Amino acid sequence: MSEFKSGSLEAKEIHLAFGSNKVLRGINLAVPEGTAASVIGPSGSGKSTLLRVMNRLIEPDQGDILLDGRSVLKDSPDELRRRIGMVFQQFNLFPHKTVGENVAFALRRLRKLSRDEAWTEALAQLDKVGLKHKAEVRPATLSGGQQQRVAIARALAMQPEVMFFDEATSALDPELVKGVLALMTDLAKEGMTMVVVTHEMGFSRNVSNQVVFMDGGVVVENGSPDQLFTDPQTDRLKTFLSDVL
Amino acid sequence: MDAWSNLVDTFLNWGYIAEVLPTMFAYGLQNTIVLALTSGVIGTLLGTLLALMGISRNRFVRVLARIYTDVFRGLPAVLVILVIGLGFGPLLRELAGITNPYPLAVAAMALMAGAYIGEIFRSGIQSVDKGQLEASRALGFGYGPSMRLIVVPLGIRRVLPALMNQFIALIKESSLVFTLGLTATQRELFQIGQDFAANNGNQSPLVAAAIFYLVLTIPLTYLVNYIDKRLREGGKQKAEPDEAAAVIGKGAHA
Numbered sequence: 330m331s332e333f334k335s336g337s338l339e340a341k342e343i344h345l346a347f348g349s350n351k352v353l354r355g356i357n358l359a360v361p362e363g364t365a366a367s368v369i370g371p372s373g374s375g376k377s378t379l380l381r382v383m384n385r386l387i388e389p390d391q392g393d394i395l396l397d398g399r400s401v402l403k404d405s406p407d408e409l410r411r412r413i414g415m416v417f418q419q420f421n422l423f424p425h426k427t428v429g430e431n432v433a434f435a436l437r438r439l440r441k442l443s444r445d446e447a448w449t450e451a452l453a454q455l456d457k458v459g460l461k462h463k464a465e466v467r468p469a470t471l472s473g474g475q476q477q478r479v480a481i482a483r484a485l486a487m488q489p490e491v492m493f494f495d496e497a498t499s500a501l502d503p504e505l506v507k508g509v510l511a512l513m514t515d516l517a518k519e520g521m522t523m524v525v526v527t528h529e530m531g532f533s534r535n536v537s538n539q540v541v542f543m544d545g546g547v548v549v550e551n552g553s554p555d556q557l558f559t560d561p562q563t564d565r566l567k568t569f570l571s572d573v574l
Numbered sequence: 575m576d577a578w579s580n581l582v583d584t585f586l587n588w589g590y591i592a593e594v595l596p597t598m599f600a601y602g603l604q605n606t607i608v609l610a611l612t613s614g615v616i617g618t619l620l621g622t623l624l625a626l627m628g629i630s631r632n633r634f635v636r637v638l639a640r641i642y643t644d645v646f647r648g649l650p651a652v653l654v655i656l657v658i659g660l661g662f663g664p665l666l667r668e669l670a671g672i673t674n675p676y677p678l679a680v681a682a683m684a685l686m687a688g689a690y691i692g693e694i695f696r697s698g699i700q701s702v703d704k705g706q707l708e709a710s711r712a713l714g715f716g717y718g719p720s721m722r723l724i725v726v727p728l729g730i731r732r733v734l735p736a737l738m739n740q741f742i743a744l745i746k747e748s749s750l751v752f753t754l755g756l757t758a759t760q761r762e763l764f765q766i767g768q769d770f771a772a773n774n775g776n777q778s779p780l781v782a783a784a785i786f787y788l789v790l791t792i793p794l795t796y797l798v799n800y801i802d803k804r805l806r807e808g809g810k811q812k813a814e815p816d817e818a819a820a821v822i823g824k825g826a827h828a
Contacts, residue, residue, distance in 0.1 A: 407711075411714030413712075415712040423710075438715070
């Protein structure tokens, strides 16, 4: 039933420093095709930076990134980012474009669809997130939850092989979190390869196939949700879990 | 009350005002508008270039824009108009046979307006949330297209009110071209008022010019306020409550 041409993603020995500040110190991560990995950890542990390195919004100092088993560091970063959709904490919808144009924009410019084709496709994507009827309005008139669902539709419209979620529900009022999480859960179930940086432990535990605990720029523990949540091995993870659960 | 009626006559002699009106309508108004509009358009183009230079990733280009801006923002308008108008006048006459002072006046005004508009655009562009650039790049747009298609248009929209203020300033500044010496039909609002006032020993023609300026500038200031309000509120409809609950479970299946 999967409608995605979803791919595997792998990061090998990723290092990144901003000046003397070593943000990522040898990260290894493998997300098999059609699975969801949650990345959890305290603020400043390098989770969001890891996402940005894996789609090369930030170039790593060292290491390799593989999509579908092939290194992508030599490709054009713009090409890579077309294959990886990204959803942000602050939605980052284009405020001067309508909801429909937000989704259609990259379809026209990058996927080179005609204006009509792009609009039809945008409406179809908006329909999937339940917001087709909002296509003509500006994002500012939508609630945070609706805006985030538009952002998800905008990313999915590019037919990505992998989806990144960077604390996609952190900026939402509590009652709006559910709708966005439901959408992300559906996507995971449909076999989209996903890397989800999140503070939603329920999602990590119940939806993802793999949980990655980061602290201080390294992966401290990595395993199945059961393993990490019921039998944490390190003091750092134990402390973190007792703080957030 | 003789002094009082003298004063009223000095500024509000309707006879003189009526006398000067036809000339102002025939030449002055359109000359003022031509000067302000052309220098405004050229200044906007120049300002766009300067703003892009000002946010360039190349340090040399940034410094160049900085120096230009500092120089042309730091000089009195009348000095620039005189230096360029009189200084380059002979050259233009020799090369192109142009004796009309307008091209050089427009050039001088545009050079100065460009410096201001460049700063206005640059601050607008730099005020755009960096998430916009990130979102655009994450979709697969390169840095250049992201700036051109998303960030710069957003930044410029945000500073449209300040840009309109610059046009208002140009309307007023256009009065300074009188320093270059104008023929009868080249005169703009101020010079016409000034000539009539000098010939008649009465300030009423200048009051007429003032009214013309205000008729041009006051509606523009209200337009600025309207645009400003509109941009801030975005013609905002009330945000509806989230109907997320209705689509839970449907989500991506719908």
